[in-house]
Amino acid sequence: MHDIEAKSILSPKNGMNLYRGCTHGCIYCDSRSNCYGMTFTFEDVAVKRNAPQLLEAALRKKKVPCMIGTGSMSDPYMPLEKTECMTRTCLELIDRYGFGFSTITKSDLILRDIDLLQSVNQKAKCVVQMTLTTYDDDLCRILEPNVAVTSRRFEVLKELQKAGIPTVVWMTPILPFINDTDENIRGLLNYCSDAGVKGIISFGIGMTLRSGNREYFYKKLDAHFPGMKRQYMHSFGSSYGIKSPNSKVLGKLVTDFCKAHGILTDTKEVFDYASQLELPQTQLSLF
Numbered sequence: 294m295h296d297i298e299a300k301s302i303l304s305p306k307n308g309m310n311l312y313r314g315c316t317h318g319c320i321y322c323d324s325r326s327n328c329y330g331m332t333f334t335f336e337d338v339a340v341k342r343n344a345p346q347l348l349e350a351a352l353r354k355k356k357v358p359c360m361i362g363t364g365s366m367s368d369p370y371m372p373l374e375k376t377e378c379m380t381r382t383c384l385e386l387i388d389r390y391g392f393g394f395s396t397i398t399k400s401d402l403i404l405r406d407i408d409l410l411q412s413v414n415q416k417a418k419c420v421v422q423m424t425l426t427t428y429d430d431d432l433c434r435i436l437e438p439n440v441a442v443t444s445r446r447f448e449v450l451k452e453l454q455k456a457g458i459p460t461v462v463w464m465t466p467i468l469p470f471i472n473d474t475d476e477n478i479r480g481l482l483n484y485c486s487d488a489g490v491k492g493i494i495s496f497g498i499g500m501t502l503r504s505g506n507r508e509y510f511y512k513k514l515d516a517h518f519p520g521m522k523r524q525y526m527h528s529f530g531s532s533y534g535i536k537s538p539n540s541k542v543l544g545k546l547v548t549d550f551c552k553a554h555g556i557l558t559d560t561k562e563v564f565d566y567a568s569q570l571e572l573p574q575t576q577l578s579l580f
Contacts (some may be wrong), residue, residue, distance in 0.1 A: 294373055297339045302347035306568070307346065307521045308362040313339040315367045317399060318439040320354030320513035321466050323364050327505035329353040337371060341553045345382045352390045358417060361387050368440075374402060386408045393418040393570040397463065401449045410458050419503050420460040420491075420567045421453055436468070437548050445486070450488035454516030461492045461567055464547070466500030470524060473498060473537035475546065482550045492557035492566055497534035498543045502529070 302309045303359055315324060315337045325335055333339065341347075348361075363369045369380040374542050380396075381569055383482070387394050394413045396403070403410075403421060413419040414516050423446050427433040440521050462545065478498075502525075503511060514521045527546040529535045551558035557566060 294338050294340060294377075294504070295333070296342040298457065299344050299347060302341065302344050302474040303351045303361070306362075307359050308365055309344070309383070310363060310366045311341055311344045311369055311383060311484060312367045312371065312373075312565075315366060316371050316373070316471065317390075317437060319399075319437045320517075321436065321468060321500055321506070323509055325503050325509050326503045326545050327351075329366070329505075338367070338371065340373075340377055340379060344379060348474040349381050349386050349390075352392060353385060355392075357569060358390070360365075360395050360418065360420075360568050362395045362397075362568060363526070364422070366445045368398050368400055369396055370398045370400035370402040372402070372439075374400075376401070381406055381409070384413070388413045388416065391416050395419075395420040395567045396398065397422040397424065399424045399428060399437065399440045399446060402446055404449060404452055406556075407452070407456055410453075411456055414458050418459075420459050420461060420569060422463055423450055424463040424465075425463065425481050425484060425496065426466060426468075428477045428484070429472075432472060436472070443481075447484045447488060450484070454489045454515055460488065460490045461494065461563055462490050463514050464493050465498075466494045467495070467498045467537055468500055469528070469537045470536060471518065473539050473543060475539075476541050477542070478546055482547065486550075486554050490556060492500075492563035493547065494560055495544065495547050495558070495564050496560065497536055498540040499534065501533055501555040502535060503533050519524055 312339060316336050316338060325533060374380050388409050410419045425443055427443055428434055430444050435441045450460050462480055511522045548558055557563050
């Protein structure tokens with residue numbers, strides 16, 4: 294871990310990343326890709342130490358509250374968040390200024406902040422987006438080794454449900470020849486239904502590979518799935534977007550299940566739900 298000074302914190306679409314790099318060790322992580330210009334070891338997480346100051350300045354300038362998102366490039370609830378508290382500090386600011394909050398995570402550490410998540414949701418809107426890729430916990434420990442297993446993430450979703458906080462599930466990536474099975478998808482869908490999630494994002498049942506994360510992924514395939522790298526190279530070559538050979542069948546399974554259970558599955562609709570803040574006119578008049 295090391296500190297850096299950020300020049301700005303909010304993207305044009307009001308997203309932020311308080312950390313750069315990650316220690317979860319997920320074998321498929323796109324954030325390892327060379328195109329992001331990492332100049333240090335991915336696991337040597339950079340902490341944007343001045344992020345709270347930058348965020349408060351940005352929130353003060355906004356005339357109308359909106360959703361503030363985080364988690365697109367690195368998990369805001371990595372283990373180091375226990376001591377650094379960057380996410381909690383920024384969440385306190387979001388709550389204080391009456392903005393909405395949306396985050397993507399795989400970590401049960403988010404339950405530490407359930408008080409703030411509830412407060413934000415009562416004043417504006419809060420959406421927790423949880424990644425679920427692998428129903429079998431033993432396989433999950435291989436694919437996502439340093440983070441809460443899927444059964445624990447399901448428990449987190451249930452706790453959020455009890456707290457009245459809406460949730461979305463990222464059922465992605467799904468790795469060809471590894472977890473692209475009917476059994477896996479049905480198990481994850483049942484978790485989603487039981488936890489009352491508002492939407493599921495699946496991106497057509499597949500994954501992405503490009504320079505940087507491809508090499509890391511293949512290294513892990515050699516370690517845990519001997520011979521699988523050859524199958525990937527033969528089937529997909531150097532393609533960036535990779536669909537499971539079972540994508541049509543599994544995609545229909547997801548669509549049909551979501552329709553039957555009233556769960557959003559259109560990617561744009563789910564994105565809009567998680568990123569758009571609609572406040573009553575009386576609250577808007579306060580700003």
